Amino acid sequence: MKTSLEYKYFPGLTVYCNQCNLSIHHKNKGNKCKHPINKQVYKAIVRIPNSGYDRKTKILKARDYNEAVKEFIDFKEQVKNPVLYQQSDKKLKxxxxxxxxxxxxxxxxxxxxxxxxxxxxxxxxxxxxxxxxxxxxxxxxxxxxxxxxxxxxxxxxxxxxxxxxxxxxxxxxxxxxxxxxxxxxxxxxxxxxxxxxxxxxxxxxxxxxxxxPTDISISKKDFFDLLSVINSEDAILQTGKTKRNMYRPWLKDLTKLKAFSGRRNAELFAMKWNMIHFEDDVPIYIQSPNIKINKQQNNFDKKDYQYSFVPVGEELLELLNELSLETNKDGSDYIIAPEIENRVTLETYASRYFTFFFKKLKRKYTRQLKHLRQTYITREDLFVNRKISMQHSNYRTTSKHYIDKREIAKEMVKNGFRVFDK
Structure with a gap:
């Protein structure tokens, strides 16, 4: 019994699930649609001539592949014929x-x-x-x-x-x-x-x-109390009849790395040992690609990357040493959970694991993994306290175009930057 409509590669023609609202043709093998075949349709995507990159889409009536191709070709001719297109613009939209x-x-x-x-x-x-x-x-x-x-x-x-x-x-x-x-x-x-x-x-x-407000930070007490409860004991979450183990061996290290670097989750799981910059054999900062900005700017070539420079403060240095900095120095392994290839899955579930263990503290409030980024940025701002420019009326101009953040990172390390006081 067929589970999906027949598909052969044909530019502009896809199989589409009305239930998933996703294309499920061969380009999207990862999307394993489990909905019945009657939810699937053939869909046409055609560029409008002389419009730059505007396009028209249409859900086709055909249920047979060959008939869908014919219907697609008719639709394409309609769109590509300027006179016909002008007459039927409202109809095609x-x-x-x-x-x-x-x-x-x-x-x-x-x-x-x-x-x-x-x-x-x-x-x-x-x-x-x-x-x-x-x-x-x-x-x-x-x-x-x-x-x-x-x-x-x-x-x-x-x-x-x-x-x-x-x-x-x-x-x-x-x-x-x-x-x-x-x-x-x-x-x-x-x-x-x-x-x-x-x-x-x-x-x-x-x-x-x-x-x-989103500017919520995590206190020193909450942070260390949380670390003490992240373990494999009593780590089962039951939802209905489903049981899930919420403990992961790397979760405590991830929590520390988040707190001591302030980077986004995707960047934490992308951090490698060879991103650490040394001077006189002393780790000074981690040169971490700013994944969010690089995506926004379509920067997928390393030479075009924008970076964040994370100072290796006292706490971060302690963590890196715990994770065998000397052994891994200049290595290409990931700092967190190097044995796991699927980094997207790690990123997807990390916040849920964090929230599960924070609830064990039985506070009258909740905290999330993302709040450690706010915590770090708050402490960084208090430590650096640079919001005045002698060169520009707008400090944002100075910050964006003139300040070498590597030098700021070095200065923070030199002056003993910490997120949580000793």
């Missing part, structure tokens, strides 16, 4: 909500996007956005909407109001409420700004709820 969402997800995933225009969004962001869009779709379906006929223009103030009321009754956090509203607002911004839809962004009228 997806008007249904489900098709607009499918087009938007392609956009988020850089599907068919020229290299220099790719956004390289985090998979976690794409996944949460898709979840939020699906929740809205589920809401309107429960209210009686028929997806095969429901148009984007049907989303008006009344619909938005009812959806916001629905979200409020769920009693979720303000952060979650805002995230769901922002997802819809950004979706409409895309339709209006990128695809020239003549729509009003009715989501702009929604007042977002107040959120707790």
């Amino acid at each position: 997806p008007q249904l909500l489900k098709d607009g969402i499918a087009m938007y997800i392609d956009y988020l995933q850089d599907e068919g996007t020229p290299h220099h225009m790719k956004k390289h969004l985090e998979q976690s962001y794409i996944k949460s956005t898709i979840t939020f869009l699906k929740e809205f779709v589920g809401f309107i379906v429960k209210k009686g909407a028929k997806l095969n006929t429901y148009k984007l223009e049907s989303i008006n103030d009344s619909v938005v109001g009812k959806y916001c009321e629905f979200l409020e009754k769920k009693n979720g956090s303000n952060y979650t409420y805002n995230g769901k509203v922002k997802a819809m607002r950004t979706f409409f911004n895309y339709l209006i700004d990128n695809e020239d839809y003549k729509l009003r962004n009715v989501w702009k009228k929604v007042n977002l709820k107040s959120e707790k």
Whole structure:
């Protein structure tokens, strides 16, 4: 019994799952769609001539591969014929909500996007956005909407109001409420700004709820108490009938490295021993590629990388020595969990493991792994305290273009920088 539609490589033609909202053709072997074949469709993606990189997409009616190819070719001729395209522009532009969402997800995933225009969004962001869009779709379906006929223009103030009321009754956090509203607002911004839809962004009228500040740091007591409870004893999380071991041998070292370097999770798992810079055989700083900025700027060649320079302060030096700095010096192994090849999986679950063990402290508040970055930056700011420029009226100009951060890192090491006082 077939589990997916037949597919042979044909430029611009993909197999698409309406349930996953993802392309599942051969280019995406990692996406193992488990939904039934009746959820799959053939999808056409065609560039509009003389428009730069604008394109049109269409969910095809054909269920047979050969018929899909014929339908694709007809659609391509329509789009590429300037006269016909002008006459049928409104017809070709997806008007249904489900098709607009499918087009938007392609956009988020850089599907068919020229290299220099790719956004390289985090998979976690794409996944949460898709979840939020699906929740809205589920809401309107429960209210009686028929997806095969429901148009984007049907989303008006009344619909938005009812959806916001629905979200409020769920009693979720303000952060979650805002995230769901922002997802819809950004979706409409895309339709209006990128695809020239003549729509009003009715989501702009929604007042977002107040959120707790993100500038939360972790105290010295919480930090060391947390380290003391990270062990293999009583580390099982039970959710329903599912049990999961939340302990990982590398978690305590990761927590320390996060606290003593302040870098983002992806950068921590990408850190290698040969990134450590020595002077007179003394480790001074870690030259860590700024993954977020490099993605945003499409920097994938090492010669174009932007770096962060992490001073090897007293605490970080102690950690590196514990992890056998002398033995690993100039080596190409990862500092954290070098035996694990899949770094993305490590990054995905690290925060969950951290949160599990912090809950064991039974505080009246919660802390997350990301708060160690705030902790580090707070201490760094207090230690360096450089916010005045003698050369520019705007210190940001000085900081961005003139300050050699390697020299700042050296000075911090020389003056005994620590995140937590002795």
